[in-house]
Amino acid sequence: MALTLKYQGRQRERNDNGFTTTMVWTGTQEECEAFAAEAAPGDPGEEGTLDSVRIYQDGGNIWNVERRYKQDQNGSYTNKPNIVYGRKSAQLHCGMLSMPIERNKNYKTHWNYYLAAAPSVTSVPEWWETAKNTIMTNADAQKYRWVLNPSECPQDKNGMWRTIKDPKYKGLSSYDISTYTITEIAKFGSAKSAGRMIAGKLNQLGKPEEDFGLTPPGFNWKCDNAEVSYNGGDWFAHLTWTRSGDNKGWITEIYGGLDK
Numbered sequence: 001m002a003l004t005l006k007y008q009g010r011q012r013e014r015n016d017n018g019f020t021t022t023m024v025w026t027g028t029q030e031e032c033e034a035f036a037a038e039a040a041p042g043d044p045g046e047e048g049t050l051d052s053v054r055i056y057q058d059g060g061n062i063w064n065v066e067r068r069y070k071q072d073q074n075g076s077y078t079n080k081p082n083i084v085y086g087r088k089s090a091q092l093h094c095g096m097l098s099m100p101i102e103r104n105k106n107y108k109t110h111w112n113y114y115l116a117a118a119p120s121v122t123s124v125p126e127w128w129e130t131a132k133n134t135i136m137t138n139a140d141a142q143k144y145r146w147v148l149n150p151s152e153c154p155q156d157k158n159g160m161w162r163t164i165k166d167p168k169y170k171g172l173s174s175y176d177i178s179t180y181t182i183t184e185i186a187k188f189g190s191a192k193s194a195g196r197m198i199a200g201k202l203n204q205l206g207k208p209e210e211d212f213g214l215t216p217p218g219f220n221w222k223c224d225n226a227e228v229s230y231n232g233g234d235w236f237a238h239l240t241w242t243r244s245g246d247n248k249g250w251i252t253e254i255y256g257g258l259d260k
Contacts, residue, residue: 002027002031003025003026003030003031003032003065003069004025004027005023005024005025005026006024006025006026006064009025010022010023010024011025011032011091013091015089016194017070017072017073017089017259018070018072018073019048019070020068020070020071021047021068021069021070022064022067022068022072023068023069023133024064024065024066024124025064025065026058026062026063026143027047027062027063027238028059028061028062028063029055029061031063032055032064032065033055033065033213035051036055036065038107040053040213040232041212041232041233043252045067047069047071048069048070048071048074049069049070049107051069051070051231052066052067052068052229052231052232053065053066053067053231054066054068054229069153069170070241074191075192080243083162083234086186086187086188086193086197087186088184088185088186089184089185089186090182090185091180091182091183091185092180092210092214093180093181093183094097094178094179094181094183095178095180095183096176096178096179096244097176097178097179097197097242097245098174098175098176099170099174099175099176099177099246100173101173101175101247103245103246104175107132107181108129108130108131108164108168109131109133110129110131110167110168111168111169111172112126112167112168112169112171112172112173113134113147113148114146114149114163114165114167114168115128115144115145115146115164115165116144116145116146116147116150116152116153116154116161116162116164116165116167117143117144117145117161117164118142118143118158118160118162119156119158119159119160119162120158120211121143121144121164124164124165125140127140128165134146144160147163150163151245158213166222167226176220176247177245177246178225179243180214180242180243181223181240181241181242181243182208182211182212182236182241183209183225183239183240183241184208184238184240185186185232185236185238186236186243187235187236188235188236188237189235190235190237191228193232193235194228194235195237197230197232197237197239198226198227198237198238198239200228201223202223202225203222203224203255204222204223204240204255204256204257205220205221205222205223205250205255205256205257206221206222206243206257207220207221208221208239208241214243216247217247218246218247218248218249219243219244219246219247219249220243220244220249220250221241221242221243221244221249221250222241222242222244222250222257223239223241223257224240224241224242224253225238225239225240226238226239228234
């Protein structure tokens with residue numbers, strides 16, 4: 001396969017030190033290694049001064065090579081980005097998050113549940129289309145049951161129950177919503193210093209230093225990626241935070257971290 005610019009593989013970031021352009025190409029390991037060797041940090045390029053080169057595996061025999069270029073505030077090349085060690089910059093991204101279908105604001109029980117009935121019952125109750133949970137009155141529970149699978153139908157002294165209504169969206173268990181992710185990046189003079197920034201953060205609750213005003217009441221953040229990279233002169237720590245899908249937040253009993 002030929003080395004190609006990855007889909008959505010170009011990003012441009014601005015902070016108080018200037019501009020950073022990140023470009024990612026995809027190809028075989030050999031192609032990525034050869035491309036990475038063509039230039040070294042400090043070399044000029046179309047997008048600025050090459051600041052770092054990173055090669056990583058994307059799955060199977062697919063590899064990526066990432067080049068990061070720097071420019072100052074005036075768009076001029078800079079051989080040594082003037083960033084204070086430990087000072088974080090932040091990038092805001094939008095993405096998709098899979099949520100349990102029951103947390104959709106319009107959710108109805110018949111979206112994903114079968115309605116089962118006792119052997120002698122043939123009628124469909126009026127509440128079948130409006131119910132929002134599996135709770136029933138004692139009288140209804142003697143005749144009906146919500147089940148996720150027909151195999152869950154009970155059997156009583158009168159015989160085996162059976163399903164009388166199929167789900168509206170058979171097999172549906174989740175839906176996608178749009179959410180935000182924030183990536184924090186800070187430069188350090190040593191690997192240990194960069195490692196301390198990300199230590200203990202992965203899959204934990206917390207909050208980026210800059211949230212762009214995107215933390216309404218009830219929402220919270222979880223760290224979904226943490227990494228350290230080296231550009232030949234400095235070490236960079238990266239933390240990616242994902243905002244919860246709704247105001248119920250990431251569950252604090254499941255995830256540890258600062259918010260627990």
